[in-house]
Amino acid sequence: MSILEKILVEKEKEIAQLKTNGIKEFPLIKHNIPSIKQTFPSSVAMNVIAEIKRASPSKGAIDLDVNPAEQAKNYAALGAGAISILTDRTFFKGSMDDLYEVREACNLPLLCKDFFIDPIQIDQAKAAGANIILLIVAAMSEDQLKQMYTYAKGFDLDVLCEVHNESEMESALKLGADIIGINNRNLKTFNVNLSVTETLAPMVKKRDRGSDPLSQLPLLIGESGIKSRVDVERLAKADVSGILVGETLMLSDDLQVTFQHLQVPRMKGSIPNAR
Numbered sequence: 001m002s003i004l005e006k007i008l009v010e011k012e013k014e015i016a017q018l019k020t021n022g023i024k025e026f027p028l029i030k031h032n033i034p035s036i037k038q039t040f041p042s043s044v045a046m047n048v049i050a051e052i053k054r055a056s057p058s059k060g061a062i063d064l065d066v067n068p069a070e071q072a073k074n075y076a077a078l079g080a081g082a083i084s085i086l087t088d089r090t091f092f093k094g095s096m097d098d099l100y101e102v103r104e105a106c107n108l109p110l111l112c113k114d115f116f117i118d119p120i121q122i123d124q125a126k127a128a129g130a131n132i133i134l135l136i137v138a139a140m141s142e143d144q145l146k147q148m149y150t151y152a153k154g155f156d157l158d159v160l161c162e163v164h165n166e167s168e169m170e171s172a173l174k175l176g177a178d179i180i181g182i183n184n185r186n187l188k189t190f191n192v193n194l195s196v197t198e199t200l201a202p203m204v205k206k207r208d209r210g211s212d213p214l215s216q217l218p219l220l221i222g223e224s225g226i227k228s229r230v231d232v233e234r235l236a237k238a239d240v241s242g243i244l245v246g247e248t249l250m251l252s253d254d255l256q257v258t259f260q261h262l263q264v265p266r267m268k269g270s271i272p273n274a275r
C-alpha cells in the first residue's frame, strides 16, 4: 500500500468519527481575508505559502513542539502570502487546533493541508478558520473531485487542486480548477523532483481555451522539495505564481535569510502590472 493509500484508510476512520460525534466548533470567525487569487498574480516577487509542519511520513519529526501561532506570525512578518497548516494528526502530528491558533494570530489566507475526501472534512476546516482546502486529484475519482470542489466553492473556500502527473493535470484543467498545485513529491516513493513542475506547468498555457481564449489561466503553485534560491529560480522560470514550502522553513536557523532566498523575482510576462 502506498503512503497515500494508508493515509486515506485513516481518513475514512476519522470521517466516520466526525459523522458520529459531529465537527468541533471554534468561536471565530474572521471575515474579509483576501484571496490568494487576488493578491498572488500582481506580486513581483515569488509568493510564498509558508507551511507549519510538525512531522511528515518522509522526514519523521521536524519540529514537534512548534508554536503554530508564533511561527505563523514570523512567516507573516517576513512576507508570506499565505500559511499552510498540516492538520493531519496520525501522520503529520498536526490538528485543527493548530489551524485555529494560526487563524487567531494572523490575517493571511490559511490553507488547511489535509487529505479531503468527504464534505464533512470541509465543514470542519471551515469551522476552524480555513480559507483554502486541498484536493489531491490522485486521492479520488473525477466525479468525487467535482463534488468536493463544488461543495468547497459553495462554502466560499478556495481550492488548491494538487497534481503530480500529466493525467492529473488534465483532470484539474477539465474541472476548471482556478488554483493548481504541482507537487514535486511522489506520494508513492517520496522522491522529490522539481522537473515535475517544469514539465507540467506549460500544459496550462497550451490548453485549448475554446471559445473564450481570454479566460483566466489558473494560478500555479509549485509544491515540495524547495530548498534554495536556485530551486525557486527554476520554478520562477516555469512561471508559477507561488511556492509551497514546509521543511526548509521549519528547519531554518534564520528565517529572515531563508525568506530572502525564496522571494526571487518572478517572470515579467506573468505579472499583469509589472513594467
Ligand SMILES: O=C(O)c1ccccc1NCC(=O)[C@H](O)[C@H](O)COP(=O)(O)O
Residues within 6 Å of the ligand: 003, 004, 051, 053, 056, 057, 058, 059, 113, 187, 223, 224, 225, 226, 244, 245, 246, 247, 248
Ligand atoms: O511531506 C511528506 O512526507 C508527505 C508525504 C505524503 C503526503 C504528503 C506529504 N507532504 C505534504 C505536503 O504537501 C508538503 O508538506 C508540502 O508540499 C511542503 O513540502 P516540503 O517543502 O518538501 O516540506
